[in-house]
Amino acid sequence: MCERQPGFVRALLFFNVSELGKRYRMEKPLMPSYRRLSVAFVRGQGAWLWDDQERRYLDAVSGIAVCGLGHAHPAVAQAVAEQSAALVHTSNLYRVPLQESLAARLTQLSGMDNAFFCNSGAEANEAAIKIARLLGHERGIDLPAIVVMEGAFHGRTLATLSATGNRNVQRGFEPLVQGFVRVPYDDPEALGQAASQRRDIVAVLLEPLQGEAGVVVPAPGYLAEVRSICDRHGWLMMLDEVQTGLGRTGAWFAYQHEGIYPDVLTLAKSLGNGVPIGACLARGQAAELIQPGMHAATFGGNPLACQAALAVIATLEQAGLVNRAAQLGSRILNGLRDALHGCGHIKDIRGKGLMIGIELTRPCGELVDRALNEALLINVTADTVVRLLPPLVMSDAEAAELVHKLGALIKGF
Ligand SMILES: *Cc1c(COP(=O)(O)O)cnc(C)c1O
Numbered sequence: 001m002c003e004r005q006p007g008f009v010r011a012l013l014f015f016n017v018s019e020l021g022k023r024y025r026m027e028k029p030l031m032p033s034y035r036r037l038s039v040a041f042v043r044g045q046g047a048w049l050w051d052d053q054e055r056r057y058l059d060a061v062s063g064i065a066v067c068g069l070g071h072a073h074p075a076v077a078q079a080v081a082e083q084s085a086a087l088v089h090t091s092n093l094y095r096v097p098l099q100e101s102l103a104a105r106l107t108q109l110s111g112m113d114n115a116f117f118c119n120s121g122a123e124a125n126e127a128a129i130k131i132a133r134l135l136g137h138e139r140g141i142d143l144p145a146i147v148v149m150e151g152a153f154h155g156r157t158l159a160t161l162s163a164t165g166n167r168n169v170q171r172g173f174e175p176l177v178q179g180f181v182r183v184p185y186d187d188p189e190a191l192g193q194a195a196s197q198r199r200d201i202v203a204v205l206l207e208p209l210q211g212e213a214g215v216v217v218p219a220p221g222y223l224a225e226v227r228s229i230c231d232r233h234g235w236l237m238m239l240d241e242v243q244t245g246l247g248r249t250g251a252w253f254a255y256q257h258e259g260i261y262p263d264v265l266t267l268a269k270s271l272g273n274g275v276p277i278g279a280c281l282a283r284g285q286a287a288e289l290i291q292p293g294m295h296a297a298t299f300g301g302n303p304l305a306c307q308a309a310l311a312v313i314a315t316l317e318q319a320g321l322v323n324r325a326a327q328l329g330s331r332i333l334n335g336l337r338d339a340l341h342g343c344g345h346i347k348d349i350r351g352k353g354l355m356i357g358i359e360l361t362r363p364c365g366e367l368v369d370r371a372l373n374e375a376l377l378i379n380v381t382a383d384t385v386v387r388l389l390p391p392l393v394m395s396d397a398e399a400a401e402l403v404h405k406l407g408a409l410i411k412g413f
Helices: 007-024 074-086 098-109 121-138 158-162 186-198 221-235 255-256 284-288 304-320 321-339 368-372 398-410
Strands: 039-045 050-052 058-059 115-118 145-149 179-184 201-206 236-240 265-267 276-284 347-354 355-359 379-381 385-388
Touching: 058 236, 058 398, 074 304, 098 276, 098 304, 115 121, 115 398, 121 145, 121 158, 121 201, 121 236, 121 265, 121 284, 158 398, 179 186, 186 201, 186 221, 201 221, 201 284, 221 236, 221 255, 236 304, 304 321, 321 347, 321 355, 321 398, 385 398
Parallel strands: 145 179, 145 201, 201 236, 236 265
Antiparallel strands: 039 050, 050 058, 115 276, 265 276, 347 355, 355 385, 379 385
């Protein structure tokens, strides 16, 4: 098209585009919403990814806790292939038997009563927030409030970014959605105080351990204390297990480590091993609030996504991957503690199952590039925390390679 422009027009266009390009990386027709690494992957298998130059990388990120079964898992590939040849989508205007089967499996595993299906973590949390507000209105509270945590991450829609405890996620998008009260995480006393100060609270929304905030593991007993505070005040305990759910922490759901049940549970990331699906599960009174016409999602729980999720659950179960996550997680954690013992720039090494954080005393985003050069994929969150979310199918040898390579990289940083 530029060929046909007169010279001065071309010069003008070039000037404008290149000036903008410098600021916003407009070289591709994508909104510059991500700061991407330049590597592009073309295929995967298990814990490995291959780029377009046929170079092989060990993946300790799993697409941010999405591909728990690793890449190109045959059970998921077969489920998706067969279901896509049979039926991809009908509508929630009709019964969707695979949705009923998936809800049955998830409620069995979680102890919840029922499920609403959507397509992402943010959407699952939106459903949870709507449930809490319905409860408030049922109780005659006009402007019900939900307690949320400092450092929380719940998504990027307006309600979920308002619930998120990170100003960087909110900045530029005011006015925020009202109705959230914030308290410090891992601080039952602060939660109790909120209760004594306000009458409009109906629920608490929190992550059982915080992922984006830097793999923040609360003190043992914290969730049980939150549960009893919720019981005392008649609040819903709503757990965002979008990142922690489905085996990642060494239990099907992270609350099972503390022998409690939430009233509302949200899932997404690893539920479809990469096929988009989210779920909001509820129990008791919370399970009875959504009535026909109150909430919906066109794609939510379509046969393709449900068949993928059913394959994920069957595989986790048959291969014993939940226990495997617990074992492999402590092996990696201990390996890293040994490898980094005595390093002055390590502040903390922590985690649960295959959700591991190595906190440094200074910003370490540069480690992502250095690891990439060594054909290793890691993530850095909250500026100073190397976050590992390896696939649950990672072998002992692959885990040893991860510890060896990453240990050396961090030591030399
Ligand atoms: C990733 C994440 C979300 C948001 O999920 P999306 O699918 O990106 O909307 C919400 N909560 C937690 C804890 C997450 O880790």
